[in-house]
Amino acid sequence: MRDTPTTPNPTGTADASSENSGLSRRSFVKAAGVVGLGAAALSSGAAPARAAPSSDYTIFEGTDHEQTVHVYEAARDGPTTMVVGGVHGDEQAGYRAADRIAEWTVDRGKLVVVPRANPQAIAADHRPWSNDLNRQFPPTDEECYSRLARGLWATVEWHDPDWVFDLHSSRGIYKSGDGGVGQALFPTWTDPSRSSGEQTVAALNERFDLSGDMAYRMGNTLDADRDLLMHRVAGALDRPGFLCETTEKAPLDEQVAWHLFTVEHVMAQYGQSRGVSGTSAAGPVAERRTLSLDDPWASYSLSGDYENPVVLAPALSYAGPQPAHSRIRNVSPDGFEARVEEWLYQNDVHYPETAGMLALEEGSYTLSDGRCVEVGTTTVGHQFGSVSFGADFGTTPVVLTQSQTVDSDGDPIVTRTHDVSTAGFDVCVQEEDGEENGGYHSPETVAYVAIEPGLGAVSNCSSEAGRTTADENWTRIEFDQSYSNPVFLASVESYAGWNSVSVRYRNLTGSSVEVMLGEEQSADEEMGHVDESVGYLVLEG
Incomplete structure (x- = not known):
């Protein structure tokens, strides 16, 4: 076993412990396995533990x-x-x-x-x-x-x-x-x-x-x-x-x-996922508002000083009852594009809708009220991929997800999330049930915001995060405090039912909102859906 120096040798001179050593960490581990050395023996030859x-x-x-x-x-x-x-x-x-x-x-x-x-x-x-x-x-x-x-x-x-x-x-x-x-x-x-x-x-x-x-x-x-x-x-x-x-x-x-x-x-x-960078007690760079969306793509500006913005507007209002959801693309530090997206079996012509939007700088943060927030992106296709949190969540966070990209085929998708815990969650993108390709979809960039439930402030803005259970019927959520100009976001954070579904909302006031799960009808006419967990975030606009 080689002697491990306290620092790498940066002088450029030969060192028996580094450049001329014939026994690397990996070859030592292999040799240790042959002779039956235990973990305690291995640790003595590893680099010093960091605080x-x-x-x-x-x-x-x-x-x-x-x-x-x-x-x-x-x-x-x-x-x-x-x-x-x-x-x-x-x-x-x-x-x-x-x-x-x-x-x-x-x-x-x-x-x-x-x-x-x-x-x-x-x-x-x-x-x-x-x-x-x-x-x-x-x-x-x-x-x-x-x-x-x-x-x-x-x-x-x-x-x-x-x-x-x-x-x-x-x-x-x-x-x-x-x-x-x-x-x-x-x-x-x-x-x-x-x-x-x-x-x-x-x-x-x-x-x-x-x-x-x-x-x-x-x-x-x-x-x-x-x-x-x-x-x-x-x-x-x-x-x-x-x-x-x-x-x-x-x-x-x-x-x-x-x-x-x-x-x-x-x-x-090879099984190593990028996390998010930085922590700040001051909270993230953030802005929020309610978007007016229509069928064509429209551009929306961002005013914050962003390097790596994450943008979500996952819950759609209910002006038109046809199954639909919001879609986002071309996110940059200056802005993004969004629209109302119907499914392939529909005519892609929809009533104008609204969606609460939140833009945050990517990172991990501890808010002034002590809650943890993690903002990031991952790349997933139609199969579930795992996201591991870098933030140290004390309670299971509310997780909101939404795609930030549109692949070359342009097929409609929603995100589906499940197995949310303090350690992370699984997420995928999902096409309509009747798609002939078996639901295959190439990888998209999916944004997420994970925030511990409760009342507090996000970027000096009053807010609360929570979760409820919803199905195809309207479910009322009573807020724990009042908002004069509420911005509402919500997404499904479970996978109890496999059908493609998204959150729709109506009757948003300063004290409450109604939500339901809008299931699409490409494979059958019925729109019933089993109970799912819905995470939500409401902020003062």
């Missing part, structure tokens, strides 16, 4: 290479993911995406991010070609060629990642004849890199409607035959991962979005 989940630290302190390594360690065991950006100083998409990932949490395991690996090159907006950092990592255990490369590799070995992502951008496009390598994932030779990458490439192209030269591809396998960081990850560590390349022919914000999607999608495949 807090987030343990950022500085490497190369006091030098031109000084930089921060961002570390988030969840309470639950799981894989270690490592993300590197900024190896090339003129490739902004890589380090800007890594900056964003450095703010993530994970539901299990550990997330390690080195977002700006080459600070001098980034400051100069320069690669540079004559001293290319990415050419200073021999693909085997040979010592790296520069002090910076040796220190970065010591950091990689210290954290002993299970998966590694190296984020870059290119002036050209892979296999287009222009010499570029953009729009491709280059997998290491370690399984399941290529198969995971193929799934992510397909989802990425579908999610962002990428085709032709702009469509993502799978690149050649990184098989430890070149002096590159990810070739060394393959050759020296034999770990799965990707050299991720966007094309600079696309706008920078789109490139960043593609990197973020790639990392999150692959992580989900």
Whole structure:
């Protein structure tokens, strides 16, 4: 068993405990299993336990290479993911995406991010070609060629990642004849890199409607035959991962979005979900109002100072009795689009309706009244996926969900939620019952707000959260306090009945509202539905 240093070795000098050690954490665990060592023996060889989940630290302190390594360690065991950006100083998409990932949490395991690996090159907006950092990592255990490369590799070995992502951008496009390598994932030779990458490439192209030269591809396998960081990850560590390349022919914000999607999608495949970032006693950036919705898409502005807004308007009024629900797309820091959406079997012409809307900055928060709130997104299709909370809920939160996107087919959907607990919940998207494709739907971005029930304030706004039981009949909810201009949101948070259904409301006043479950009729005429749990949130408008 190796001696574990108290910090990674950032000086770039060889260290028997890191760069020259032949016994990694993983090989030691395997050996321990053979000889029957127990958990107590294993813990003595692991990295020191941290007092807090987030343990950022500085490497190369006091030098031109000084930089921060961002570390988030969840309470639950799981894989270690490592993300590197900024190896090339003129490739902004890589380090800007890594900056964003450095703010993530994970539901299990550990997330390690080195977002700006080459600070001098980034400051100069320069690669540079004559001293290319990415050419200073021999693909085997040979010592790296520069002090910076040796220190970065010591950091990689210290954290002993299970998966590694190296984020870059290119002036050209892979296999287009222009010499570029953009729009491709280059997998290491370690399984399941290529198969995971193929799934992510397909989802990425579908999610962002990428085709032709702009469509993502799978690149050649990184098989430890070149002096590159990810070739060394393959050759020296034999770990799965990707050299991720966007094309600079696309706008920078789109490139960043593609990197973020790639990392999150692959992580989900190996059982590590992105959490939400940050906590604040002041509460989230938020705004609320009642939207007027019609059949065509309409644009709505946001006035808050958002970076990653989440927008929900899940309950629809009842001006028209035909089954319908609200739909949201194109959420950005400046606004979003929304409409009334009917089902495929209908004519998609509906009476104007209203829906209470809440926009919140993504994150975990403790409100002034002590209640916890978590705001985030996940990516799910027609099969249930699990969301694990980062917030420490003392009581089971009310969970509101709604899709934020519309896939290329544009088929109507609602979200369905179940198994809500203090630890998390399951969610999927659901098409109409009579759909001939068996209900298949490609992944959508689904937003959620989880808030502990009770009275209090959200962003200095009086509010209350609760839940009731509802079916196809009207159920009255009496509020615990009065609101002069109430904004009402609600969604189904159970799956007792499999039929596609959404919450409709009427007679909203300052003291009460009526809700029911509107079941669609694509498969049969009846609209009866078993009792479901309905979570709701009412706020002063």
